[in-house]
Amino acid sequence: QQQVKQSPQSLIVQKGGIPIINCAYENTAFDYFPWYQQFPGKGPALLIAIRPDVSEKKEGRFTISFNKSAKQFSLHIMDSQPGDSATYFCAATNSGGSNYKLTFGKGTLLTVNP
Amino acid sequence: KAGVTQTPRYLIKTRGQQVTLSCSPISGHRSVSWYQQTPGQGLQFLFEYFSETQRNKGNFPGRFSGRQFSNSRSEMNVSTLELGDSALYLCASSSRSRANTGELFFGEGSRLTVL
Numbered sequence A: 001q002q003q004v005k006q007s008p009q010s011l012i013v014q015k016g017g018i019p020i021i022n023c024a025y026e027n028t029a030f031d032y033f034p035w036y037q038q039f040p041g042k043g044p045a046l047l048i049a050i051r052p053d054v055s056e057k058k059e060g061r062f063t064i065s066f067n068k069s070a071k072q073f074s075l076h077i078m079d080s081q082p083g084d085s086a087t088y089f090c091a092a093t094n095s096g097g098s099n100y101k102l103t104f105g106k107g108t109l110l111t112v113n114p
Numbered sequence B: 001k002a003g004v005t006q007t008p009r010y011l012i013k014t015r016g017q018q019v020t021l022s023c024s025p026i027s028g029h030r031s032v033s034w035y036q037q038t039p040g041q042g043l044q045f046l047f048e049y050f051s052e053t054q055r056n057k058g059n060f061p062g063r064f065s066g067r068q069f070s071n072s073r074s075e076m077n078v079s080t081l082e083l084g085d086s087a088l089y090l091c092a093s094s095s096r097s098r099a100n101t102g103e104l105f106f107g108e109g110s111r112l113t114v115l
Helices: none
Strands: A004-007 A008-013 A019-027 A033-038 A045-050 A056-059 A062-067 A072-077 A086-092 A109-113 B005-007 B008-013 B019-024 B031-038 B042-050 B055-056 B064-070 B072-078 B089-093 B110-114
Touching: A004 A086, A008 B031, A019 A086, A019 B019, A033 A062, A045 A062, A045 A072, A072 A086, B019 B089, B031 B072, B042 B064, B042 B072, B042 B110, B055 B064, B072 B089
Parallel strands: A008 A109, B008 B110
Antiparallel strands: A004 A019, A019 A072, A033 A045, A033 A086, A056 A062, A062 A072, A086 A109, B005 B019, B019 B072, B031 B042, B031 B089, B042 B055, B064 B072, B089 B110
8 A cells, every 4th residue: 555655657757847746645643754855776765854833844845745635745846957866756654653763755866957 | 974885786696685774863863763765665664763762664475574783784684585675765864853754864875676
């Protein structure tokens, strides 16, 4: 059972464009939603994270929007650059639970053309 | 501060063999998690250890096992390898206070190819 659905699988934008990656979750116990960025040959690295009591969070050019009622959240990358080309994963966890794990979406391969 | 170190980085095995992968977490981090990454399934949780205790295990067969040592270093073992075990195995560490907030620090992974 895939508990976090991520779309699209791949995305190509021009430099300066605003790619948007969407995720939806099913488990209402999830209360912490991080995004990870992975470059080829590297492990994923935490990019930005949000909790459901906040509808939007910005860090630099990266913004997460959160819709608790729809159980959806999305990542926007403002003024995208070729260096942003990477695979992006959304994830979810129950921070107060005892499962100590992240449930990941299947990832979005972003290509930013110069 | 050194990051998460995984060894070996690459290895090739044949079906039926077994493999042991090693992970050294960031100094001071006591939680170590393992994830399997494949193109088809993405990142899937294998297990999590804290203070030498397995606190959670993902939906993988018993051929997948792990352990954590008193210095927080961890190993995972896959026995009777199958072609489908070919994957990137990622280790991640976190400090105890953040273990449930998803702030994981990943290593670069061990890429296993099973022939």
